[in-house]
Amino acid sequence: xxxxxxxxxxxxxxxxxxxxxxxxxxxxxxxxxxxxxxxxxxxxxxxxxxxxxxxxxxxxxxxxxxxxxxxxxxxxxxxxxxxxxxxxxxxxxxxxxxxxxxxxxxxxxxxxxxxxxxxxxxxxxxxxxxxxxxxxxxxxxxxxxxxxxxxxxxxxxxxxxxxxxxxxxxxxxxxxxxxxxxxxxxxxxxxxxxxxxxxxxxxxxxxxxxxxxxxxxxxxxxxxxxxxxxxxxxxxxxxxxxxxxxxxxxxxxxxxxxxxxxxxxxxxxxxxxxxxxxxxxxxxxxxx
Amino acid sequence: xxxxxxxxxxxxxxxxxxxxxxxxxxxxxxxxxxxxxxxxxxxxxxxxxxxxxxxxxxxxxxxxxxxxxxxxxxxxxxxxxxxxxxxxxxxxxxxxxxxxxxxxxxxxxxxxxxxxxxxxxxxxxxxxxxxxxxxxxxxxxxxxxxxxxxx
Numbered sequence: 001x002x003x004x005x006x007x008x009x010x011x012x013x014x015x016x017x018x019x020x021x022x023x024x025x026x027x028x029x030x031x032x033x034x035x036x037x038x039x040x041x042x043x044x045x046x047x048x049x050x051x052x053x054x055x056x057x058x059x060x061x062x063x064x065x066x067x068x069x070x071x072x073x074x075x076x077x078x079x080x081x082x083x084x085x086x087x088x089x090x091x092x093x094x095x096x097x098x099x100x101x102x103x104x105x106x107x108x109x110x111x112x113x114x115x116x117x118x119x120x121x122x123x124x125x126x127x128x129x130x131x132x133x134x135x136x137x138x139x140x141x142x143x144x145x146x147x148x149x150x151x152x153x154x155x156x157x158x159x160x161x162x163x164x165x166x167x168x169x170x171x172x173x174x175x176x177x178x179x180x181x182x183x184x185x186x187x188x189x190x191x192x193x194x195x196x197x198x199x200x201x202x203x204x205x206x207x208x209x210x211x212x213x214x215x216x217x218x219x220x221x222x223x224x225x226x227x228x229x230x231x232x233x234x235x236x237x238x239x240x241x242x243x244x245x246x247x248x249x250x251x252x253x254x255x256x257x258x259x260x261x262x263x264x265x266x267x268x269x270x271x272x273x274x275x276x277x278x279x280x281x282x283x284x285x286x287x288x
Numbered sequence: 289x290x291x292x293x294x295x296x297x298x299x300x301x302x303x304x305x306x307x308x309x310x311x312x313x314x315x316x317x318x319x320x321x322x323x324x325x326x327x328x329x330x331x332x333x334x335x336x337x338x339x340x341x342x343x344x345x346x347x348x349x350x351x352x353x354x355x356x357x358x359x360x361x362x363x364x365x366x367x368x369x370x371x372x373x374x375x376x377x378x379x380x381x382x383x384x385x386x387x388x389x390x391x392x393x394x395x396x397x398x399x400x401x402x403x404x405x406x407x408x409x410x411x412x413x414x415x416x417x418x419x420x421x422x423x424x425x426x427x428x429x430x431x432x433x434x435x436x437x438x439x
Contacts, residue, residue, distance in 0.1 A: 142419065142420060144421055146310060147298055147310070147312070148298055159418070
């Protein structure tokens with residue numbers, strides 16, 4: 001019999017919204033072509049740097065926001081600066097840095113355009129600095145005890161719910177000290193931001209790994225993980241002068257969730273790291 | 289001293305022991321008529337009409353093949369819920385029949401402590417809710433005095 005230690009566990013999250021859109025009217029004055037950034041007239045804090053958004057015109061006319069872009073929509077990563085200026089990028093990593101030279105060039109729209117932003121599910125990224133996590137599955141017991149019974153009876157097919165907590169060492173930006181935490185990870189600060197996000201909700205897609213094979217066994221040994229759509233319900237920032245700053249989040253699941261096992265699917269990717277999509281927007285699986 | 293709980297409770301409907309009863313309750317109310325006469329300083333009453341009513345809650349379920357239990361929730365619901373005799377005359381349905389309820393607290397004797405009433409069902413309701421078992425709520429009113437009282 002094998003005893004498994006917690007170091008095989010980890011959390012992956014993918015950003016998503018609760019199916020809500022943000023819309024605004026894009027005017028010529030909103031776009032600063034030289035700085036490759038534009039502003040929006042909704043609360044810009046609804047967008048977080050690194051969010052992947054589908055931008056489209058409501059009348060299906062050409063977008064007239066991205067230079068040399070002859071389509072009514074575009075899929076980009078956003079960088080939101082302190083003043084609410086937004087830059088668009090093709091790659092997640094570039095969006096995090098917010099470098100002007102790598103931002104997509106913009107153009108001024110010839111006329112006002114009604115634009116919508118839909119938060120698009122990002123790829124799963126490891127949540128960095130996780131100290132521990134718990135995932136609890138609850139099955140409600142419905143009392144069906146009847147007169148004359150001496151033992152309580154419960155109905156076996158009650159509703160299933162999931163909930164959990166995760167404790168992380170707090171961090172809010174990627175460092176250059178080579179600590180292994182780079183843009184391929186999500187930082188705990190994102191969870192603290194997520195619970196404050198209005199309109200779009202505080203949901204995320206989560207994979208909670210119980211067991212991951214080591215690098216040399218990847219592709220041969222099984223992964224075991226819960227996969228669920230989660231809503232953050234509580235976020236604690238614990239500050240103590242003599243201890244590391246910790247972020248503790250409580251979450252509940254919504255909808256169906258599963259305990260999966262097996263070899264994780266791998267997809268055909270573009271150079272940017274994004275999936276090559278089929279017509280139905282699903283990825284192309286690689287043969288194991 | 290012996291106390292009784294739901295473990296000792298039982299309900300018979302039309303002479304047959306009811307299955308899947310979550311609870312029952314019986315109450316009797318006597319109307320009091322004032323007979324105060326001039327010169328009285330305090331309220332004087334005499335007994336008037338007594339009415340006996342009760343409620344019970346039964347789980348609604350589907351018996352599995354081979355199970356002999358009657359779905360008593362369905363039985364009682366069908367007593368009051370009657371389809372009209374003809375669609376052309378929606379105001380007419382079969383007359384509702386009375387039901388015999390025997391409410392029993394088992395005390396170790398053969399018959400137990402009991403009250404039996406012949407009653408009309410005054411209301412019957414059933415619903416469906418998330419996270420709850422569907423059950424029928426029955427309210428009945430006795431026709432006259434109970435037919436048997438040994439409590």
